[in-house]
Amino acid sequence: MSRFWSDTVRDLAPYVPGEQAHAPGLIKLNTNENPYPPSARALAVLSGEVGPKLRLYPDPSSRSLKLALAQRCGLDPANIFVGNGSDEVLAFCYMAFFKGRGPLLFPDVSYSFYPAYARLLDVEVVPIPVTDDFRIDLEPYCGRSVGACERPGAIMLPNPNAPTGLALDRNQIQALLANVPDRLVVIDEAYVDFGAESAIPLVREYENLLVVQTFSKSRSLAGLRVGFAVGSAELITGLDRVKNSFNSYPIDRLAECVALAALQDEEHFTACRDKIIHARERTREKLRALGFVVLPSRANFLFASHPRVPAHQLVRALRDRRILVRHFDQPRIDQYLRISIGTPDEMEALVSALGELTSSTEYESVETHR
């Protein structure tokens, strides 16, 4: 605490990212990274002409990348915003659309960055409980007014949700959009490519929709920091105004050209995605055979709970075996592990370790523990 801190910074509760372990030989299933490298075509860019050009500022509007994304979405570049990872895009949404416009609604079991942004950027939030089986029930999001505020507020929905992996169908999203025309709905689709339905085809029809995606997961580029938003030209202009009052150049030259090349390698994208979906489904079956409850995920991770062995003990015992998974010490989900999908070998090692751990009598039961 410094006497020069603002009141804002004093009261923050910053987001804590998953551990970025530096030790070699770890099986790292804790931060939902892609186990496969980025497209070779994307990496080839790095040996090209981009290096010497680093002396020049990047294109502040990332036009080439916007154009390629627009073509992919069947929209116009004016419908695309590009930012430094979807995290930055989401932060800009708080400033552009949420601040001072009423409460922001999001699921209580969700990405733990949502409330961290709100504290920094002074946005009122109303977490809406997910159901007992972790589904998002959309009915509470449709109330005409929420709380005491008369302004319409906004909705943030991760789809698929993290850390549950559960997805809403596009027709559910569409019904919500039609029900709350005065409430902006941001769909955070970080994991959508692993089997859920994107809301992007609804952008033309619903001006209250903004869809956010990332290159970090399905494009194997978590280390590159590129995310984007898709919405009406007016919403995108709002994001641009914030960006140009904050940091004109969040996308560096390397990031723009690597992302562009990655986007063009459809074959690599599909092959990696299919391998991950296949490994996810196989791992889910095997974990269920070990007695785990495993939610039906459409993301690149599984959310799993053992009826007998406490999750925090499993996390520690897996770590002793050099396997990292993520555990959230939060109400409702503290008995669950979030397991990123790695290569088949990595998943085999995980299942084997969990098989030993859950059959051992060494670990106290959930009942004893609680």
Added chain:
Amino acid sequence: MSRFWSDTVRDLAPYVPGEQAHAPGLIKLNTNENPYPPSARALAVLSGEVGPKLRLYPDPSSRSLKLALAQRCGLDPANIFVGNGSDEVLAFCYMAFFKGRGPLLFPDVSYSFYPAYARLLDVEVVPIPVTDDFRIDLEPYCGRSVGACERPGAIMLPNPNAPTGLALDRNQIQALLANVPDRLVVIDEAYVDFGAESAIPLVREYENLLVVQTFSKSRSLAGLRVGFAVGSAELITGLDRVKNSFNSYPIDRLAECVALAALQDEEHFTACRDKIIHARERTREKLRALGFVVLPSRANFLFASHPRVPAHQLVRALRDRRILVRHFDQPRIDQYLRISIGTPDEMEALVSALGELTSSTEYESVETHR
């Protein structure tokens, strides 16, 4: 204007970056980029092992880069913050230190991003006029209270100043720090390596000092987006808290390792800097010989005014000759050109063009125009 915009975004006046022209063959002296490529050692990193690792998140605390910067500054990594260009670092300062703590003072002729941040991040600003010869007189920054506010406020000083290029000496900064112990002083040293004195040696002694620098100028890495701040561990913690509530990973893997390698190539750094300083001094002499008033710059640009030919006409005529320089249509400086220092050949082309233009009778005089 969208009905979903926040009041904040509606009222913004975003910063307008210098034009990033895409046409080939331009002599681009408008955005203070370095005319020389980055260190070959820095670029060699791109052909190494970093590409396949892009599937993994970067180190959220950029430890390797912080360590190298700390060693260079004779400080501890806890004294260093790294961000996505100094623009992002400055934006974080507004949230961490300026908001709600009284007025922010900065020179009225200065980096035009300062007021843009303030509108977005809700910080009261008090521009302090520079003298008639564009110097920063520090006396008005030392007043016990500024305006009606009783909170101490903060000071932002670019050193050297942009777009004037004029610098304060370290002993002037030191006297200011001692005079206003309750007021945080941020020194924006984007251009300091081209001949001014850094305030970094004062960090140990003055807890009210934060120094911000960038890799964009003297390291030829404008396209990479890496900036950093140096200050007390408590100030750095404040910036970290903001970053971790906004975007955990603003520095991508490529940026961290290229910046690190660039920092280690002292020889390339010194050689490029010396060439630029030499070209600046030669260009200044030649422009003065053409009748220009040219401020004594310690940055990688010159600020110059012709007593007869209006600046806006010179900008347009240079552009017709495929030479870009920057002109600010603002009170007090609208008769000046800001000319980035390029290669000797580029500066020769500029001087030659200005020689023709200022000797021509085609252009109306400043007197006629005004």
